[in-house]
Amino acid sequence: MGESRRVTLKDIARSLGVSVNTVSRALADKDSVGEDTRARIKAEAARLGYVPNSMARSLVLGSAMTLGLVITNPSNPFYSQLISTIEQRGRTHGYSLMLLVTEESPEVDRRAAETLLRWGVDGALVVPVQGEGEHWERLDESGIPLVCLNRDLPTLDLDFVGVDYEHGAYEATRHLIDGGARSLRLLEEDLPISPVAERTAGFRKALAEAGISSAGDPVISVPTRRRESLALPWEPADAYRLAQDIVDQGDLPDAVMVGNDYFALGVYRALTEAGLRVGDDVLVGGFGDHPFSAYLSPGLTTVRLPAAQIGTAAVDLLLNRIRGGSHGGGDNAAAEKRRERCDLVVRASSRASKGTMT
Amino acid sequence: MGESRRVTLKDIARSLGVSVNTVSRALADKDSVGEDTRARIKAEAARLGYVPNSMARSLVLGSAMTLGLVITNPSNPFYSQLISTIEQRGRTHGYSLMLLVTEESPEVDRRAAETLLRWGVDGALVVPVQGEGEHWERLDESGIPLVCLNRDLPTLDLDFVGVDYEHGAYEATRHLIDGGARSLRLLEEDLPISPVAERTAGFRKALAEAGISSAGDPVISVPTRRRESLALPWEPADAYRLAQDIVDQGDLPDAVMVGNDYFALGVYRALTEAGLRVGDDVLVGGFGDHPFSAYLSPGLTTVRLPAAQIGTAAVDLLLNRIRGGSHGGGDNAAAEKRRERCDLVVRASSRASKGTMT
DNA sequence: TTGAAAGCGCTAACAG
């Protein structure tokens, strides 16, 4: 069964001997239609299995009731939480979601902006790939409002909702210092993106306040290999190798911060293999509070990221912009840059367990 | 700057004094247009910043060049990998992706099918929520082909691409038995979905072949609490509690299989806290080979799931169905049920390290 | 209250 062709308003109209737009209005529950007619029309629509055509509707209405979401890597647990939150919140407001994955490719990022423009989404949420990003500004100026997620493009006048990484890094580092650490390191991704810069700043600030200085730079960039199979989160192996180097060089720090919990996995292994005890010989702090972090031994002290809050805040801000109307001007409303507070979760990896530190 | 209104074919046509569809054909690189005219049109289109309207195009062409992806939980790492792979492969074929998240809600699942129908996607990939699912069959019969991902709906005549969980569970269980285990347990989610059923079957099969029987049922259902914050992967805590119970009851198994690596985290903790050593006193095997699993101590023996293969295979199958044309008949081609092989990754959690088992 | 006509932006027939 199932003649493929979809039922249209015209089918219902013809079947009932009324006009197309009487059907349209009846189904839209407009007042200007007789009760009896409306009932007959609704019954017939149900009988025929009518489903409105969103394409046609959007074309005439000028709005697709669709949001675009541009993500670098859905396998990053922070981003996957954002995806969930955003889809769900958008949906409760009647919006469908178009998802684009950029894999850190500037080229794909650029095309994503165009795709969104072609589809005429009502707004977009984007984790921008490193680089210029003026195409996002152009999209915004074309009348499609957008808010940047997690990564800020400071030189551009675009809305932004992210994490207060600087505060988080500062708190975590202070916590390590309070625990007795005097020689610290920070392992960070080697991407020129705002979260890295902000965590680094927070880390340095805490060190400076404590009057800690070191011979070399305590901030170490982890050369992340090109992920062979796309769609993996960070690779602990990269941090593992680097942590091994640090151990081998003999100049052992008494605390290590890492930019994400996956790096901590690598650090744990390198230390353990060297006969060192995490939380004892070396304190470790991470970022993300991923589900596994509480279950490592020792449990990982880490900064929890308010993914749900950020997703919600970003969607709400975007919807405001959308409703704000004529967005093409640019001088409509100043860009809003918003950073949500994140909190430190203290676990055993930062609590010296051997005894009191002397 | 930025008069919001988008540039249309008509704008270009008027600006150049030609007809709308000459512009259309020039831009579409159809042959029937003069070289000079074509050049002028293209130049003007570029100058004006013309971007085609996908809505309008789709409406007349009858295809939106869009795929629907319906996922229960993007935070499940297996699904997030599927999302990446599918988006990327769809994109290389020119398809955009509409993403819907169902959170295991039958209601949302039902509506997802209707949303996809309204948008007239060319095809859909869906991880169906437990339950009837005839709405998916209806969607298929409406001419929108779909393939089920990971979870089969065996009673429905729908295409399916998933994992050969039975084989994986069988191999893993055999491996544990070969390692000396005689008293095993399987901890599984309490969802009535095909992956759980298949893993259970594989587990039981291995036990039966080895002539192992036990007083109680070795398969234990982990009552998963309603996740408070949506968008979390499985909750290790649930497995943790259950593993504690098992330990407390005294009837300690010498090996534990779990349906996913997150459960293994809970099992690890319960055993460790009881003074037992994983891989030694109790062997543990998991499913998923999540990024953290190699970095636990001991490393977790687990079944690796071929997410990329499955995503790719599913998209390719779907595109074939789409191109296969008139899909409404039902008797067009029998549903294809395809299960990809998965392999066991052996690590220390299944290798008794204390000494030879006696 | 209902119908007829026009148009969203685009493509696909036809003519010329």
Next chain:
DNA sequence: CTGTTAGCGCTTTCAA
């Protein structure tokens, strides 16, 4: 080679 006409499915004027 190019322009005219028609139409995708729907909504919104405007008359009747």
